[in-house]
Amino acid sequence: MASADERGELLANVLQNPDDSGACQVYGDWLADHGDPRGELCQIQIRLAAASAGDVTLDADERSDLERREKKLLAQLRKAFNRRYATKGTRWVTRLGMIRELSIDTAAFIAHGEAIVAEEPIETLALWKLSREMLAPLARCPALARIGELVLRQHPLRAEVATLLASPHLQRLRHLELRACKLGAPGGRELRKLDARYLPLLRSLAIPQNAIGDNAAAALARSPLLAQLEQLDVATNNLGGRGVAALVGSLQRVRRLDLSANYFGEQACARIAAHEGLRALEMLDLEFCRVGGDGIAHLARSPNLGALRELDVSCCHIDDEGAVALAASPRLGSLERVRFGATASLEALDAGNFQRDAFNHAGARGIAALRERFAEGLSLRTFVDGQWRES
Template sequence: MGAMDELLRAIVDDPGADEPRAVYADRLIEAGDPHGELIRLQLQLARLRPGDDGFGALLAAQDRLVAAHPERWLAPRARRVAWLRRGFYWRATIDEVALADAELARHPIVAIDVFDARAPDALLGSPLLLRARTIDFFYEDVDPEALPALFAHAPRLTSFHFSTDEPLAVLPLVPPSVAALGLNVSGDVAAVCAHLSGRRRLSLRVLRPDEAGLAACARLADLAELAIVRPPAALPSFPPLESLRLVHCDRLPPLPPVRRLEIDSSFDGDGVVRALAADPALAAVEELILALWLSPDSVAALARSPFAGRLRRLELRGFRLEDAEVLAPLVPQLTTLTVGALGAALDLERVLGPRLAMLTFIEADEPVARRLADGHFPALGRVSTVSSQPGAAIIAERWPQVWAPLGDPDRGG
């Protein structure tokens, strides 16, 4: 085995270590291989957060590099470029694993997404499965009969996400070594929660909440992420959460402390946002994602809230930003901004603050796209839009559109 193969084996065997990646990158750069520069850029990015000095410039350099070599990073997995992390793919689909993709085997894959309820036989002997730390069945109801063989062939598995109408049939099959669980919970929520003790990280999506079920969820000491479909007007007292998602939320309940809050769909989006602006729990929120149709008045109320001081990422997916004054109080602190559309007369200099590293919008007319592409925004490293919309080609002249336009940054990158 040559020195490069040994370095690659060290990267695959220890996905969390930076040193072998850095040495491997230096060797590739010496050989003129652009993969070395990608590893170097992404190692630097991994040490920074959006808004830190230099983050935007590194992000832009990374995207230009990926766009310059589409045969390496765009053609094979065009929809999963965001699964490149610290220079290598970290996630794969079950189809790629089952095909025994030789190129993919050179990457430290630790997560597998499954699109089929049963694990194909070809998957069970894959070396990628032997290395997997996370398996995600959220896209398809899992078949309990397939799980014993799957777990037997995934000895390093520590995280398992699944969807099923019968969680009580699945949970007894999950080995105790799997410390992190994510699942859709329906039926007897309290009975499901009784089977979750001993896990160190829990992500739950409660489909039909009732008082007893939510109270059982609130007693889970290791609950990190919670989604509630049609939340009631009152919630029990939860411990601080990493993430809370409220779906079909027509009235905002009192909130627990939460770092990331998402509200998706409401008959009264403006009323929900005004209530949020007045809720002291907003003071803990760093990332706020609102998939709601909103008026300028409710967005302005949110921006003026005395509790909005920690907001860094703001997504207003159903809002057309016409007037820079609406967001003015938040502009100095935002590092990531998503809006539905940019108005033609929008004063970009007053919206794109000194820390804003990533901007996403669905729609922008060509004049505002041109002003954006020609403007001086040194912190802005990535601008994403929808390719079929006016102005998209102009944006792509400056910011290559290599990442999913409306993708979730937590999913990779």
């Protein structure tokens, strides 16, 4: 077998099985035997991974030597990568000697993406310098078909995000993040085009800091895709009770849900508590949602939140009654960790010229109940003798 054909066969096995240390070991050994320093990187990272898993034992000197050599080889790889693909500032994470997470200039990926994914089992792709004019060529890029997680942050996509969502190359996508992309209401409405037929594997959607509003949220909620999500992040989106209720009502298998910094209040909490589609929910973030003590009481009585393990209710205007209801809940039997944030009486907040919205209002009775129930799993700060103290 010709060397090029043999390398291609071994690489194809790695691309198909990137977490298989055996496949990576065979490929790395072949590269090392043929004078390619990438082979040594594979060998070193496989050995370090085995040590971390407890499969092999390394003394301190051996580990230090391997890590020092690994650092040098990674620097060489970065230099060669940037030169080959005419880009700068590329960042990545390698595992078992292969690039698995890549952060790269969008223009470089559009131009060289196919060549990159033909050599590296890229799982997570983060793009920067993405303009709206680049959305169409990006959507046409066949290299996207190899990506499992696509991360776009702080790009002014607005309504033109629809161009990307129409890409025929998102079939493998499991996670999509559009953070602070200035979607607004127009872009938010385009999210309704997220279609389970074209995104059959999508399980995680993060669209925080986009100010989409209730109408766009309601439009998104009508997409059948929400029923397949296991994680949803809609933090800081100018959502009120109507938008939150619509989104939550469309979820059927969600395990992690971030609704933070949306001011929806008690009635939406009642809708959340009543939704049977939250029976698998393990993490709920309500920081800065102003749900109040009555809202928390609805959640505490819910028969649908028995799987909940983590809850963030910082800055939610929760009083003693709400704190006691949370602590005494027989329904939340799996709840282990509660982030309650800073809490003080209204009188103490006013005396200290603190903004009420940034705090809970539970006093000694509520705090004592929370401490008794959650012990080390409770995170809060109290205002004592003019100072904030961690608890």
